[in-house]
Amino acid sequence: xxxxxxxxxxxxxxxxxxxxxxxxxxxxxxxxxxxxxxxxxxxxxxxxxxxxxxxxxxxxxxxxxxxxxxxxxxxxxxxxxxxxxxxxxxxxxxxxxxxxxxxxxxxxxxxxxxxxxxxxxxxxxxxxxxxxxxxxxxxxxxxxxxxxxxxxxxxxxxxxxxxxxxxxxxxxxxxxxxxxxxxxxxxxxxxxxxxxxxxxxxxxxxxxxxxxxxxxxxxxxxxxxxxxxxxxxxxxxxxxxxxxxxxxxxxxxxxxxxxxxxxxxxxxxxxxxxxxxxxxxxxxxxxxxxxxxxxxxxxxxxxxxxxxxxxxxxxxxxxxxxxxxxxxxxxxxxxxxx
Amino acid sequence: xxxxxxxxxxxxxxxxxxxxxxxxxxxxxxxxxxxxxxxxxxxxxxxxxxxxxxxxxxxxxxxxxxxxxxxxxxxxxxxxxxxxxxxxxxxxxxxxxxxxxxxxxxxxxxxxxxxxxxxxxxxxxxxxxxxxxxxxxxxxxxxxxxxxxxxxxxxxxxxxxxxxxxxxxxxxxxxxxxxxxxxxxxxxxxxxxxxxxxxxxxxxxxxxxxxxxxxxxxxxxxxxxxxxxxxxxxxxxxxxxxxxxxxxxxxxxxxxxxxxxxxxxxxxxxxxxxxxxxxxxxxxxxxxxxxxxxxxxxxxxxxxxxxxxxxxxxxxxxxxxxxxxxxxxxxxxxxxxx
Numbered sequence: 001x002x003x004x005x006x007x008x009x010x011x012x013x014x015x016x017x018x019x020x021x022x023x024x025x026x027x028x029x030x031x032x033x034x035x036x037x038x039x040x041x042x043x044x045x046x047x048x049x050x051x052x053x054x055x056x057x058x059x060x061x062x063x064x065x066x067x068x069x070x071x072x073x074x075x076x077x078x079x080x081x082x083x084x085x086x087x088x089x090x091x092x093x094x095x096x097x098x099x100x101x102x103x104x105x106x107x108x109x110x111x112x113x114x115x116x117x118x119x120x121x122x123x124x125x126x127x128x129x130x131x132x133x134x135x136x137x138x139x140x141x142x143x144x145x146x147x148x149x150x151x152x153x154x155x156x157x158x159x160x161x162x163x164x165x166x167x168x169x170x171x172x173x174x175x176x177x178x179x180x181x182x183x184x185x186x187x188x189x190x191x192x193x194x195x196x197x198x199x200x201x202x203x204x205x206x207x208x209x210x211x212x213x214x215x216x217x218x219x220x221x222x223x224x225x226x227x228x229x230x231x232x233x234x235x236x237x238x239x240x241x242x243x244x245x246x247x248x249x250x251x252x253x254x255x256x257x258x259x260x261x262x263x264x265x266x267x268x269x270x271x272x273x274x275x276x277x278x279x280x281x282x283x284x285x286x287x288x289x290x291x292x293x294x295x296x297x298x299x300x301x302x303x304x305x306x307x308x309x310x311x312x313x314x315x316x317x318x319x320x321x322x323x324x325x326x327x328x329x330x331x332x333x334x335x336x337x338x
Numbered sequence: 339x340x341x342x343x344x345x346x347x348x349x350x351x352x353x354x355x356x357x358x359x360x361x362x363x364x365x366x367x368x369x370x371x372x373x374x375x376x377x378x379x380x381x382x383x384x385x386x387x388x389x390x391x392x393x394x395x396x397x398x399x400x401x402x403x404x405x406x407x408x409x410x411x412x413x414x415x416x417x418x419x420x421x422x423x424x425x426x427x428x429x430x431x432x433x434x435x436x437x438x439x440x441x442x443x444x445x446x447x448x449x450x451x452x453x454x455x456x457x458x459x460x461x462x463x464x465x466x467x468x469x470x471x472x473x474x475x476x477x478x479x480x481x482x483x484x485x486x487x488x489x490x491x492x493x494x495x496x497x498x499x500x501x502x503x504x505x506x507x508x509x510x511x512x513x514x515x516x517x518x519x520x521x522x523x524x525x526x527x528x529x530x531x532x533x534x535x536x537x538x539x540x541x542x543x544x545x546x547x548x549x550x551x552x553x554x555x556x557x558x559x560x561x562x563x564x565x566x567x568x569x570x571x572x573x574x575x576x577x578x579x580x581x582x583x584x585x586x587x588x589x590x591x592x593x594x595x596x597x598x599x600x601x602x603x604x605x606x607x608x609x610x611x612x613x614x615x616x617x618x619x620x621x622x623x624x625x626x627x628x629x630x631x632x633x634x635x636x637x638x639x640x641x642x643x644x645x646x647x648x649x650x651x652x653x654x655x656x657x658x659x660x661x662x663x664x665x666x667x668x669x670x671x672x673x674x675x676x
Contacts, residue, residue: 163631165503165562167522167551184505184553184560185597186635191626209628211562211635213505215522215553222522224503224549224562259523288529290547293501297524297549 003318006080006104007032008054008073008095010040012172013109014086016307018049019273021084023333024311026320030080033073037065052076054087077102082314085109092116096135105133105317107310110140110198120201122147123312123330124247127323130316138309142166142221143198145280145300148247149225150199150206153294156241158230160292162208165224166195169260172303173218180216187214219260220277221300232292239287246331247308249279249338250287257283260299270338276304278336308334341656344418344442345370346392346411346433348378350510351447352424354645356387357611359422361671362649364658368418371411375403390414392425415440420652423447430454434473443471443655445648448478448536458539460485461650461668462585465661468654476647480504480559481536483618483638486585487563488537488544491632494579496568498630500546503562504533507598510641511556518554525552558598558615559638570630577625584669585646587617587676588625595621598637608676614642616674646672 003026007018010032021029031050034041035058044051050070053059062069070076077083077098082105085092089111096116099106107121114120118133125147130136139147146164153159168187171178188194195210233241243250251257257266268275278301286297308330315326331337341364345356348370359367369388372379373396382389388408391397400407408414415421415436420443423430427449434454437444445459452458456471463485468474477485484502491497506525509516526532533548571579581588589595595604606613616639624635646668653664669675 163501163564165505165549167503167505167553169522180555180597180599182555182557183597183599184507184555184558184637186560186621186624187596189596189621189623189635191624191633191635192628209564209631209633211503211564211633213560213562213635215505215555217518217520217522217554219520220522222524222551224551226501226547226549226564258525258527259518259521261518261521283524283527285527286524286529290530293547295529295547295549297527297529297551299522 002026002028003314003320004028004030004079004081005314006030006076006083008076008083008085009087009091010034010044011086011088012303013306014084015040015043016274016276016304017084017086017310020307020311020334024329025333027314031070031076033076037062037067041067074098077104080104082107082317084310084314106135107313107317108135108137110138110143110306112137114198114201121309121313121316122202123309123323123327124148124151124245125202127312127316127326130313131319133317136313136317138306138313139198139202141300141302141305142195143202144305144309145223145298146199147202148245148280149298150203150227152241152245153227153229154203154206157233159206160228160230162206163226164195164208164210166193166210166212167222167224168212168214169217169219169221169302170214171218180214182216185214187212217260219264221302222260223298223300225296225298227294229292229294233289235287235289238289238294239284242282242287246327246337247279249281250284251281253285263299274304276307277301278304278308278334279338280305308336340364340366341652341658342366342368342417342419343652344368344414344421346414346421346423347425347429348372348382349424349426350641351644352422353378353381354612354614354642355422355424355648358645358649358672362667363671365652369408369414371414375400375405379405412436415442418442420445420655422648422652444473445651445655446473446475448476448481448644450475452536452539459647459651459654460540461647461661461665462486462489463540465650465654465664468651469657471655474651474655476644476651477536477540479638479640479643480533481540482643482647483561483636484537485540486583486618487636488541488565490579490583491565491567492541492544495571497544498566498568500544501564502546502548504531504548504550505560505562506550506552507555507557507559507640508552509556518552520554523552525550555598557602559640560598561636561638563634563636565632567630567632571627573625573627576627576632577622580620580625584665584675585617587619588622589619591623601637612642614645615639616642616646616672617676618643646674
């Protein structure tokens with residue numbers, strides 16, 4: 001029988017994960033839970049996704065808005081084999097007892113603390129750690145992007161030390177209340193930033209220091225990457241290695257893709273849902289070696305790169321497939337790879 | 339007799355250098371040259387700076403605009419002991435023969451090629467190299483900022499390797515035609531960027547790799563800095579060293595200065611002309627050591643940090659003072675230091 005999947009939280013990540021789940025031959029979407037009857041609740045209804053109230057005393061609001069409910073989040077979790085918690089940061093932790101009450105394995109997003117769960121998760125980095133686990137955290141968009149990059153580098157060349165500056169988008173396109181406007185903010189100011197330790201939840205022994213800033217852009221994050229390798233391959237060899245990774249897109253030279261705007265245009269032109277870019281986007285021209293120092297730029301689509309990872313994590317916790325099989329199936333069904 | 343200084347080009351840099359020259363007890367501003375009778379030409383006139391036409395066949399335009407001219411740029415250069423060329427990138431090179439014809443020492447800005455001149459210049463880095471030189475390039479805002487930071491680190495601890503990501507403002511506040519809007523552009527995409535070799539025009543033996551990006555901000559550049567030192571001081575010692583540099587401002591913790599906007603507010607509140615910030619602005623909280631790796635963030639005001647450097651370069655080429663004396667005099671008269 002197919003895995004019955006519930007999605008609790010139908011916002012930026014939840015709505016994408018729900019769509020991806022419906023594309024899986026070995027999964028069924030039981031339903032999605034939402035706190036408010038807004039335009040996204042209407043979207044779930046129009047897609048035929050059973051909609052559950054995430055907060056019991058708000059059921060009236062949905063009725064008033066004319067949106068039909070299938071029940072409450074408690075009933076949703078009860079009906080599921082796995083729940084994907086895609087609630088805002090911190091709410092996942094509050095929901096944990098609900099999942100425990102039903103003895104239902106749960107996936108959380110990267111905004112939750114690493115110590116909330118049995119293991120953090122990246123499909124390319126540590127799929128096996130999540131097999132059979134009850135509580136798993138799919139790491140953030142940035143950590144996902146770094147893990148996908150560092151896994152093959154570590155395996156092929158060894159990583160002596162990684163130093164990464166994360167030039168972060170200030171907010172998502174629809175987050176109209178966020179900033180900065182016309183500024184460049186060291187954020188966090190304290191160094192090294194928490195992003196490095198977050199990568200260590202996937203690769204505990206990797207030596208990595210990170211620095212973060214926020215800028216007035218909404219489309220994607222950009223990473224300025226330095227990795228001191230334990231050997232000295234040439235840049236072409238590194239590019240070839242990265243080219244072979246299914247969730248890395250090497251932006252060809254001469255493609256006139258100069259930034260996130262062009263990347264999104266590229267993705268939308270190719271019919272990607274919501275213009276999503278599930279892959280790390282690495283500028284081929286930027287890939288360079290100075291001695292044992294690798295340098296490159298990569299762009300990360302904060303709204304969608306964790307979507308295939310959530311699908312894989314469902315298979316990991318249910319033991320439905322191993323890493324290679326799951327990644328291949330997710331990629332094929334979702335459409336990962338340009 | 340005081341040094342007679344001409345400023346050719348009265349735009350972003352030129353108008354600031356002209357003002358700074360008038361504050362020097364050992365200099366006199368002969369006049370400024372301008373190509374067009376715009377609002378900045380009117381400013382020069384209102385300040386009583388003799389105005390010269392940079393292009394002979396445009397004299398009529400100034401007359402039509404009712405702006406009085408003192409002559410042409412050729413006459414300006416003839417009357418000067420030193421000329422500061424503050425024309426747009428590339429125009430300085432075209433002007434070189436004019437300065438040679440008059441046998442007048444000339445300073446150029448960082449947009450010109452390093453091989454145009456006898457030496458590139460940063461007061462803290464290599465003042466002595468410019469003493470008596472005929473053609474000197476005052477390095478760019480970013481290279482100036484990096485030179486001021488690296489000089490004391492190299493002298494005190496030794497620099498094994500520097501790696502810097504430059505998150506660059508897309509354009510100055512008045513450059514309404516520039517971008518990006520809502521994007522983060524690797525720029526240049528090719529790595530390492532040309533900024534590292536530019537630092538090598540000041541410190542030929544320093545090992546430095548740089549990466550550059552452009553973002554939708556206009557106020558200041560921001561540098562994400564890593565310097566692997568040859569020793570392992572603690573962060574407090576490094577902060578104390580930097581605190582002792584007259585053209586570095588260590589932003590105190592708890593000052594609520596989170597970015598360039600707050601820095602400019604801080605400068606304007608303190609009566610700085612045009613809100614200029616001549617100093618490197620380093621967040622004290624960001625200064626940190628991981629083993630022998632120093633990390634920090636610094637903001638660089640692209641419109642003004644080279645102004646005191648131009649004043650010092652005038653003294654260097656005329657042999658009017660040594661580095662220490664010149665820097666102290668410039669700082670005091672201009673008002674460097676918060």
